[in-house]
């Protein structure tokens with residue numbers, strides 16, 4: 001990656017490097033401050049960050065040159081004195097997030113100012129055709145989104161792929177994604193060969209990325225203690241405690257779908273028996289509520305039969321509205337098991353909310369009463385009284401949105417390096 005051609009400073013080489021590091025750190029501080037608090041004047045930023053006014057002015061000139069910020073109207077929010085021009089994050093740079101799942105591919109593109117520029121989700125039937133085909137499809141979807149951003153005048157700095165599985169984030173490797181049938185897939189390296197050079201490419205767990213999206217923009221924005229559950233064929237969890245995403249020793253924290261809850265239950269995609277996702281995953285809902293359209297998770301059948309998960313859920317909702325007995329019993333059963341696993345999570349993590357994503361959100365009105373009742377019966381009394389299931393508003397695109405967001409976060413942490421690599 002090409003280094004940014006930074007301003008030079010007098011003094012020893014070591015001193016210059018230290019000063020450069022401090023200056024870069026301060027660029028990040030200012031970007032973070034504006035991202036968290038919205039547009040602010042130079043004077044207000046100086047007061048809030050503790051940096052000297054002339055330093056802030058100089059740093060903002062550099063950020064203006066980099067086209068990472070722009071000046072908008074006047075800021076009247078500050079302390080006494082003349083109001084200054086507000087500095088806002090720029091819509092000139094952006095990032096892409098791609099989520100691959102068992103039965104859909106979701107793509108999201110947004111700019112640093114927070115606008116959604118591109119959002120697309122398609123039913124996906126290529127999991128059965130193997131890893132290489134999937135990687136080609138991800139590459140093509142990413143390429144289209146990147147081109148769309150460029151056509152809109154936005155320079156993309158990179159992309160992150162959300163995958164339902166165990167991810168080695170540092171090495172860019174999918175260690176295991178049971179429901180995709182992937183083992184040790186070096187996805188970042190592979191995608192870097194098919195996409196334009198200079199882009200920063202990352203990979204992370206889908207539930208972690210969705211949890212970050214919920215924490216930043218979603219129904220739980222401002223809640224520092226939450227568990228996010230992906231409601232897909234697989235069920236993953238993203239855990240945010242005290243405002244920070246939990247990762248664990250190997251980065252595999254949150255594999256809640258494989259909590260053993262039913263020792264005499266069905267075999268899971270991971271090979272074990274009675275995992276929580278065999279009780280609450282979308283495949284189990286579909287099997288119980290619409291047995292005529294059940295998933296074939298062994299993927300031995302014509303893949304054209306597999307339809308978009310939202311269509312499957314809509315069919316369940318139609319049968320619920322018609323009072324279909326199998327559908328009514330299915331959501332009651334799933335809701336109860338949701339509360340069963342939720343009780344374990346509440347006792348472990350003490351979250352304020354459990355955010356239901358994916359299909360759980362679509363059927364939340366049917367699932368939450370049974371889940372909340374079971375939770376109240378099983379969890380330790382005091383924390384459960386203040387923990388509620390809530391439905392995500394971000395739907396099936398939460399992980400892709402979070403993936404674009406973490407790519408922009410990375411750019412904020414290393415603004416000059418990432419921009420230089422992206423050709424800016």
Ligand SMILES: [Zn+2]
Nearest residue numbers: 258268270275
């Ligand atoms: Zn399992």
